[in-house]
Amino acid sequence: xxxxxxxxxxxxxxxxxxxxxxxxxxxxxxxxxxxxxxxxxxxxxxxxxxxxxxxxxxxxxxxxxxxxxxxxxxxxxxxxxxxxxxxxxxxxxxxxxxxxxxxxxxxxxxxxxxxxxxxxxxxxxxxxxxxxxxxxxxxxxxxxxxxxxxxxxxxxxxxxxxxxxxxxxxxxxxxxxxxxxxxxxxxxxxxxxxxxxxxxxxxxxxxxxxxxxxxxxxxxxxxxxxxxxxxxxxxxxxxxxxxxxxxxxxxxxxxxxxxxxxxxxxxxxxxxxxxxxxxxxxxxxxxxxxxxxxxxxxxxxxxxxxxxxxxxxxxxxxxxxxx
Amino acid sequence: xxxxxxxxxxxxxxxxxxxxxxxxxxxxxxxxxxxxxxxxxxxxxxxxxxxxxxxxxxxxxxxxxxxxxxxxxxxxxxxxxxxxxxxxxxxxxxxxxxxxxxxxxxxxxxxxxxxxxxxxxxxxxxxxxxxxxxxxxxxxxxxxxxxxxxxxxxxxxxxxxxxxxxxxxxxxxxxxxxxxxxxxxxxxxxxxxxxxxxxxxxxxxxxxxxxxxxxxxxxxxxxxxxxxxxxxxxxxxxxxxxxxxxxxxxxxx
Numbered sequence: 001x002x003x004x005x006x007x008x009x010x011x012x013x014x015x016x017x018x019x020x021x022x023x024x025x026x027x028x029x030x031x032x033x034x035x036x037x038x039x040x041x042x043x044x045x046x047x048x049x050x051x052x053x054x055x056x057x058x059x060x061x062x063x064x065x066x067x068x069x070x071x072x073x074x075x076x077x078x079x080x081x082x083x084x085x086x087x088x089x090x091x092x093x094x095x096x097x098x099x100x101x102x103x104x105x106x107x108x109x110x111x112x113x114x115x116x117x118x119x120x121x122x123x124x125x126x127x128x129x130x131x132x133x134x135x136x137x138x139x140x141x142x143x144x145x146x147x148x149x150x151x152x153x154x155x156x157x158x159x160x161x162x163x164x165x166x167x168x169x170x171x172x173x174x175x176x177x178x179x180x181x182x183x184x185x186x187x188x189x190x191x192x193x194x195x196x197x198x199x200x201x202x203x204x205x206x207x208x209x210x211x212x213x214x215x216x217x218x219x220x221x222x223x224x225x226x227x228x229x230x231x232x233x234x235x236x237x238x239x240x241x242x243x244x245x246x247x248x249x250x251x252x253x254x255x256x257x258x259x260x261x262x263x264x265x266x267x268x269x270x271x272x273x274x275x276x277x278x279x280x281x282x283x284x285x286x287x288x289x290x291x292x293x294x295x296x297x298x299x300x301x302x303x304x305x306x307x308x309x310x311x312x313x314x315x316x317x318x319x320x321x322x323x
Numbered sequence: 324x325x326x327x328x329x330x331x332x333x334x335x336x337x338x339x340x341x342x343x344x345x346x347x348x349x350x351x352x353x354x355x356x357x358x359x360x361x362x363x364x365x366x367x368x369x370x371x372x373x374x375x376x377x378x379x380x381x382x383x384x385x386x387x388x389x390x391x392x393x394x395x396x397x398x399x400x401x402x403x404x405x406x407x408x409x410x411x412x413x414x415x416x417x418x419x420x421x422x423x424x425x426x427x428x429x430x431x432x433x434x435x436x437x438x439x440x441x442x443x444x445x446x447x448x449x450x451x452x453x454x455x456x457x458x459x460x461x462x463x464x465x466x467x468x469x470x471x472x473x474x475x476x477x478x479x480x481x482x483x484x485x486x487x488x489x490x491x492x493x494x495x496x497x498x499x500x501x502x503x504x505x506x507x508x509x510x511x512x513x514x515x516x517x518x519x520x521x522x523x524x525x526x527x528x529x530x531x532x533x534x535x536x537x538x539x540x541x542x543x544x545x546x547x548x549x550x551x552x553x554x555x556x557x558x559x560x561x562x563x564x565x566x567x568x569x570x571x572x573x574x575x576x
Contacts, residue, residue: 052413053412053413054409054412054413054575054576055575055576056576074415074416074417075415077413077414077415078415080413081413082413084406084409084410084413086406087410088405088406088407088409088410089407089410090337090407091405092336092337092340092341093336101329101333102414104326104329105326105329105330105411105414105415105416106414106415107415
């Protein structure tokens with residue numbers, strides 16, 4: 001637990017009778033980019049708001065950069081930037097005006113405000129098209145970028161982004177990814193998003209939560225081995241489609257996908273099997289059917305698969321406990 | 324409190340660009356014009372033993388009760404409703420700074436509106452060659468005392484309006500709560516003033532004096548600044564703002 005820039009210890013958050021966070025603990029190392037994943041209502045926004053000092057936890061400790069958020073939220077907020085989901089903005093201001101206002105509130109020295117806001121507006125692709133425009137006239141994509149620009153303003157060590165890429169087009173998403181990459185190692189970034197492929201690209205570590213509990217945490221490779229039940233293999237096999245299907249079915253192995261590679265009956269087959277039996281399975285198939293397996297490789301599960309398996313496993317365990 | 328000025332500028336900017344500010348100003352100006360014309364007409368057709376300015380300020384309650392709920396109803400309610408309040412608090416600022424900025428912006432607008440209402444007084448003086456030194460029309464004491472009193476009452480009333488807006492996301496409810504709270508204060512004072520048994524009790528007597536706005540106004544217009552009245556309104560304002568800060572903390576956290 002020692003050494004993390006964010007330390008969450010046994011955090012509980014209740015809203016009346018409903019428990020949003022059920023005693024969760026985790027640590028985020030300095031300079032890392034961490035993805036927070038969970039289904040709707042899992043408690044992601046509650047964690048982020050507590051870390052940002054916007055709401056207080058019911059029990060437990062949250063320490064950001066050595067400062068307890070509950071004891072001294074204002075001091076803790078000096079080290080933290082937060083972009084809320086949906087990013088509500090004051091419609092009556094112009095983009096440049098708003099960012100200068102936010103920079104002032106965040107304690108950016110007066111002589112640096114202009115340079116800082118212009119730099120971040122350029123990075124977020126706001127400078128030329130939007131800096132003089134009223135916020136109320138802007139599209140969702142622009143508003144999201146204003147929120148990201150606001151979060152990146154100043155020198156805060158921890159940046160918390162709640163669904164930052166909703167409403168952005170692929171070019172803009174790449175732009176945001178570049179901004180995050182540019183601060184990698186210097187700032188600690190915590191991102192919550194439903195776009196898992198995006199998180200997979202930018203994050204070093206992941207925390208998966210479900211119903212207020214952490215169900216898995218770690219690097220992508222670590223999570224993959226943690227949630228692995230069966231490996232997914234990709235094999236190139238020669239033979240007729242019908243025969244391939246028959247043989248796999250007879251051996252109780254489910255084919256995830258079957259794609260023709262060439263005209264002469266060469267197929268790319270994706271299937272799941274345990275580490276121990278996949279080679280013997282293929283040998284058996286070859287011996288029984290005369291099918292020839294050319295190439296076999298293991299496919300690492302994607303973040304989406306990891307997320308689905310982790311949350312499903314948690315649900316199943318819960319059901320077992322109840323029974 | 325270093326963010327107070329930044330927040331105050333933000334709140335004043337919000338008022339300046341809001342169309343509702345201009346609607347309120349227009350309604351206030353027309354109302355004050357009508358009141359001024361009505362009082363002036365009465366003053367010129369009937370003999371009164373009080374200066375014109377004092378008679379004019381006696382009508383303070385009508386525009387005050389109408390405008391304060393309208394000025395303050397957007398203050399915090401709007402921020403709750405559209406989520407900008409939570410966004411604001413992601414920066415290292417205190418609840419008190421936000422509440423004070425909201426209060427002073429609304430109060431500045433109230434004072435500006437009242438200062439603008441002195442324009443007809445100056446115009447009449449200019450047209451009729453009457454001077455402010457003419458005690459029968461409007462002495463400096465009448466005007467300064469009347470304005471000081473309106474300023475004090477406006478301070479505590481604005482704070483009550485801000486308190487009401489911190490309790491709800493709905494602006495209509497906020498303005499209605501403000502209006503009924505202010506009416507309760509006015510009617511409470513009148514009720515106590517007309518109930519000798521209650522008014523004779525020591526505690527109630529003090530309260531009664533604190534709420535007898537018309538009696539206080541006459542004293543102020545005559546140059547008699549009662550420190551108890553000043554303390555009453557300052558402490559009411561401070562109490563309302565403290566309660567507002569607590570309400571904002573509870574609402575957001």
